[in-house]
Amino acid sequence: MNKLALSNDILLNIDKPARYIGNEVNVAKKDPKKVDIRFALCFPDVYEIGMSYLGIQILYDMFNRRDDVFCERVYSPWIDLDAILREKHIPLFALESQDPIKEFDFLGITIQYEMCYTNILQILDLSQIPLLTADRSENDPIVIGGGPCVYNPEPLADFFDIFYIGEGETVYNQLLDAYKEHKHKGKDRQSFLEEAASIPGLYVPRFYEVAYNDDGTLKAFTKTNKFAEDKIKRQVVEDLNQVTYPERPLVPFIKVTQDRVVLEIQRGCIRGCRFCQAGMVYRPNRERDIEYLKEYAIKMLTATGHEEISLSSLSSSDYSELETLTNFLLDEAKSKHVNISLPSLRIDSFSLAVMSKVQDIRKSSLTFAPEAGSQRLRNVINKGLTQEDILGGVEQAFNGGWNRVKLYFMLGLPGESEADIEEIAGLSNEIAALYYTIPKENRPGSGRAEIITSTSFFVPKPFTPFQWVRQNRNEEFLDKQRFLNQKIKAQLNRKSIKYNWHDAWLTGLEGVMARGDRRIGKVILDAYKSGCIYDSWTEHFKYDLWLAAFEKNEINPLFYTDRERSLEELLPWDFIDAGVTKEFLIDELKKSKEALTTPNCRLKCSDCGCISYQGGVCYES
Amino acid sequence: MKVRIRFAKRGIMKFVGHLDLVRYFQKAFRRAEIDMQYSGGFSPHQLMSFAAPLGVGLVSEGEYMDIFVNELMPSKIMLNKINHEMAEGIEILSCKQIIDETKHSNAMSIVTAADYYVAFSDEMLLCFNDFIDQEMILVMKKSKKSEKQVNIKPMIHQIDLRKDKIYMLLDTGSASNLKPELVMEAFFDYCQTEKNIPLMIQRLDMYAENSDSEAQSELISLDDLGIEMV
Numbered sequence: 001m002n003k004l005a006l007s008n009d010i011l012l013n014i015d016k017p018a019r020y021i022g023n024e025v026n027v028a029k030k031d032p033k034k035v036d037i038r039f040a041l042c043f044p045d046v047y048e049i050g051m052s053y054l055g056i057q058i059l060y061d062m063f064n065r066r067d068d069v070f071c072e073r074v075y076s077p078w079i080d081l082d083a084i085l086r087e088k089h090i091p092l093f094a095l096e097s098q099d100p101i102k103e104f105d106f107l108g109i110t111i112q113y114e115m116c117y118t119n120i121l122q123i124l125d126l127s128q129i130p131l132l133t134a135d136r137s138e139n140d141p142i143v144i145g146g147g148p149c150v151y152n153p154e155p156l157a158d159f160f161d162i163f164y165i166g167e168g169e170t171v172y173n174q175l176l177d178a179y180k181e182h183k184h185k186g187k188d189r190q191s192f193l194e195e196a197a198s199i200p201g202l203y204v205p206r207f208y209e210v211a212y213n214d215d216g217t218l219k220a221f222t223k224t225n226k227f228a229e230d231k232i233k234r235q236v237v238e239d240l241n242q243v244t245y246p247e248r249p250l251v252p253f254i255k256v257t258q259d260r261v262v263l264e265i266q267r268g269c270i271r272g273c274r275f276c277q278a279g280m281v282y283r284p285n286r287e288r289d290i291e292y293l294k295e296y297a298i299k300m301l302t303a304t305g306h307e308e309i310s311l312s313s314l315s316s317s318d319y320s321e322l323e324t325l326t327n328f329l330l331d332e333a334k335s336k337h338v339n340i341s342l343p344s345l346r347i348d349s350f351s352l353a354v355m356s357k358v359q360d361i362r363k364s365s366l367t368f369a370p371e372a373g374s375q376r377l378r379n380v381i382n383k384g385l386t387q388e389d390i391l392g393g394v395e396q397a398f399n400g401g402w403n404r405v406k407l408y409f410m411l412g413l414p415g416e417s418e419a420d421i422e423e424i425a426g427l428s429n430e431i432a433a434l435y436y437t438i439p440k441e442n443r444p445g446s447g448r449a450e451i452i453t454s455t456s457f458f459v460p461k462p463f464t465p466f467q468w469v470r471q472n473r474n475e476e477f478l479d480k481q482r483f484l485n486q487k488i489k490a491q492l493n494r495k496s497i498k499y500n501w502h503d504a505w506l507t508g509l510e511g512v513m514a515r516g517d518r519r520i521g522k523v524i525l526d527a528y529k530s531g532c533i534y535d536s537w538t539e540h541f542k543y544d545l546w547l548a549a550f551e552k553n554e555i556n557p558l559f560y561t562d563r564e565r566s567l568e569e570l571l572p573w574d575f576i577d578a579g580v581t582k583e584f585l586i587d588e589l590k591k592s593k594e595a596l597t598t599p600n601c602r603l604k605c606s607d608c609g610c611i612s613y614q615g616g617v618c619y620e621s
Numbered sequence: 622m623k624v625r626i627r628f629a630k631r632g633i634m635k636f637v638g639h640l641d642l643v644r645y646f647q648k649a650f651r652r653a654e655i656d657m658q659y660s661g662g663f664s665p666h667q668l669m670s671f672a673a674p675l676g677v678g679l680v681s682e683g684e685y686m687d688i689f690v691n692e693l694m695p696s697k698i699m700l701n702k703i704n705h706e707m708a709e710g711i712e713i714l715s716c717k718q719i720i721d722e723t724k725h726s727n728a729m730s731i732v733t734a735a736d737y738y739v740a741f742s743d744e745m746l747l748c749f750n751d752f753i754d755q756e757m758i759l760v761m762k763k764s765k766k767s768e769k770q771v772n773i774k775p776m777i778h779q780i781d782l783r784k785d786k787i788y789m790l791l792d793t794g795s796a797s798n799l800k801p802e803l804v805m806e807a808f809f810d811y812c813q814t815e816k817n818i819p820l821m822i823q824r825l826d827m828y829a830e831n832s833d834s835e836a837q838s839e840l841i842s843l844d845d846l847g848i849e850m851v
Contacts, residue, residue: 004633012678017636025648025708251648253637253708305648305706336651337659359663 005093005100006081014080018253019047022073022095025251026303028060030070032097036180038104039063039071040094040141043112044119045536050075051250052258054312055110055147059168061246069176072096072104076119077126079534085126092126101127105179107141108164111149114513115506115536117156120145121528124159131525133161133206138189142179150203151234151281152462152573155513155520157205161193165576166201166235167267169243174199194227201235204228208575210518216559218517218570233577234281238615240267241289245296248303260308260341261300265293265325269314270601270617272608274382274592275371275413277461278314280585281578283608284616285601290321294328301338308339317346318602326354333358347393352400365404365452366397372413373423379595380415382588387427394431398438403445405431405452411480412458412472414592421480425487425497428453432493453488454500455481457507461514462573463580465588471511471561477504505543506535511561517572520560523549581609622693623719625728625847626703630681634710639674645708646686652706655699658689672728672827672843673735673793676802682714683735683826685728685843693718696850717847728843731829734778735793737801738786740821746782748812753780760807773799773807780804793827 004011004021011017032038041060043050050056056073063071072094077085085092091100101107107129109120121131129143130136136143145156146164153163164172175196182192197204207225212218223230237243249261268285269278297309309329316322329340340358345351347366355364370385372378378385394405409424428451435449457477460466472480481501488499512520526549534540550557565571567586574582584607591598598606601617611618630642637645647667650657659665672685694702699716707713719726752758757772776792776799791799801822828840 008678011636017677018638018641021633021636023633023708023710025645025652025706027708253641253645255641255644302652305651307647307651337665339664 003098005098010084015078016254024253026248027250028064028071028096032070035070036068036183037176039069039106039108040074040101040104041071042074042107042109042123044076044109044116044123046078047075048254048256051252051256054262054264055168057246057249062169062244065244068180074101076122091128092123102129104141106144108144110147111145112147113536114149114510117513117524118528118532118535120159122533132158148277151576151578152515153203154518154572155516155524157518158521160205162196163203164201165203165232167237169237170235171199171201194225197228200233203232218572221575231575231577234579236613238613240286241292247299249300251304260310261304261306262310262312263293263297264312265319266313268616270318271315271384272382272598272600274465274588275458277464280463280580283579283610284613284618286616287319290325293325297329308341310341314344316342316344323350330357347397349396352396356400365406366402367406369408371410372420373409373427374420376595377413377416377420379597380592381413382597384597391434394434398435398444401444403435404450407451407453409455410458411455412477414466414469421484422487424484425491428488428497429491429493432496449496451497452500453497455484457504459507459511459514463578465585465592468565468567468589470564473562474504474508477507506541508557508561509546512557516560519555522553523555526552579610579613584608622690623687623722624690625685625687625717625719626713627715627844628684629712629714630675630684632710635678635680638677649703649706653702656691658691670727670729672732675824676800679822679824681824683824685827687719687728693850715844718850719847732794732827732843733830734790734840735827736790736825738788738823738825739801739805741785741787744814749782752808752811758807760803
């Protein structure tokens, strides 16, 4: 039986001890002494969140297919265990072998959202690995970061040895081979990092230095090591049918957020919404072959015993064989008692027909994400969803038996006016009104429409056409929220509309991290040292401590958010070649100012630059 | 058709709680391709019920659940099929058919006692006999609303020392239920020992009342109520 890093006594006195014992179904079992490389994959949040993330399952499977690698997992210990590990000086451990992370060759951390940055420091700290790359020695693991936040890695530059820019399936094997050779030859850390720096897509931040202008903007970003490259090109899988996908995903004991088989049907999105970073940095759109997907769906359901399968992509409706795939899964579902979940579907007669087969209409709701209230503002952000699409979809839904509709909007989009915000209330009202045009005896549900309108706050992200625009201040966000709330309260059908609103304090900070530079690293370090972790969990977010950390380092957070950047300004992430060219982004920004839309990739190529990747939608016809 | 499954929960699996164990088995039966019966409705679930939940931190050689299947198969084959899908620490010990398919034969409704070993240290020995010789053993039992003092002595069928362990046979089930942890708490109170000694508690088996009046014992193992499938 497995040994455990934690004593009985500790495990019986913390919440959900099964988070820390490993041993899940389909877990990798290897003898650590018989491998060349020990790799710890980390999602810096609590187990239930981390275990739900597909990317780690893909890499875990891919690494463990190699006989020379033993890949294990580690997640953030919850607050209760965090305190115990600190008090008793127990080093953080990996779930599989329960060995300390500090004994590993690699610690790979996926960076999925800005508000996990202090949790990254928690992981390093509890692992007893020096927080700063500069302080690490030969025996420390190589700390490597990947995921969407590395499209501006600069706020984290002090803490990572390497950033992996792009899709995990591409150059990891090359990196691992290089490491193995270095280890056998007994070479040092510095020379390994130099070799890593010469692998495409890998960024070694210590090989670059940064200079600033008097006004605080970036003056220069220069490489200081001859092995480093001037530009780091995002690495992309050309053909998704040629890469591995987990056949036997892990099945956790405790209930995790994503307690189902996740089938990634495609990567990238053809739509080109201007606010959406994922839609830009995962280009080009690449579909997986339908036969590949059918095969994996069956294999994964059989190997996990999950009761549900979910299709994953940025916009499922754009998958060209969605109908065939869904029908195949529906047939399987009938015989095997499997549920199907289809997120990010466009609401039309096809999707409504599918949904009425797979879910209980009385209990479910339909989701629309118009993002902006007015057609003008939807054109500004290039959200190709029209008023007719929404109302037409809703009407069909009401006639099909639904009475609950969820609507998602953003506040603080560039060029937004009060009238645009007011139209959010107007659209919500109109949808409710549509319900009451149905004769009383035919109205579905309780006899009342339930419209749930939610707003989030817009944060401009790197490698989008809005990377230069000003972000609203927290106070502006809150004012807009109040304004919208009043307008909703003034609608005729106000009793059928529920408005969900939330705090703005996290948003300001998210904006700083999203477009910050290397100087932000000190702020993150001080915030962490003063006690910030789990910032994305509202109940643990300590705004005062963050403010104090900014003040201590004499950094004004508004410099990073409340400021429109000139198109000439050197941006902290300009050294990355993400595929989309700056010319394209500038062009899109200009079109947005005139509320002009850009057609999707399948209708017309807009020359974004990603055709350089030799695959996907760019080469379809 | 109703099948009773006896399984062991060992080692680190003691940290997996009851509700998670239920979900674990639901998925395991699907992996093992056991032809389970499902309830109706929009979210059908497998028909299964457990005898008596085991607390987190306890191990067991005698856990039970009853499941409904569409098709029977020989006990040996079924046992191997399910064991093939088990995580380390859970082992199926037997699969037997229960002929009576009514609720009255459910493991959950007939269980009346369970026995345990509690690992034992020398310092406990001193007052053990005095403790069990008490006229009444009073403990505070907490319910949702209130706390009240209860005499647990009548709920203890048997308690004695065996080498380096305490053996106890306790009331279990809906009519009267006593957890071994509570007995030990009363014991520590009585002996005025530190309470935070980590306890190693192992459930051995679960029992129903024996309806066979000829039998020597009043209790019968839940396992013995089923018949081997061949």
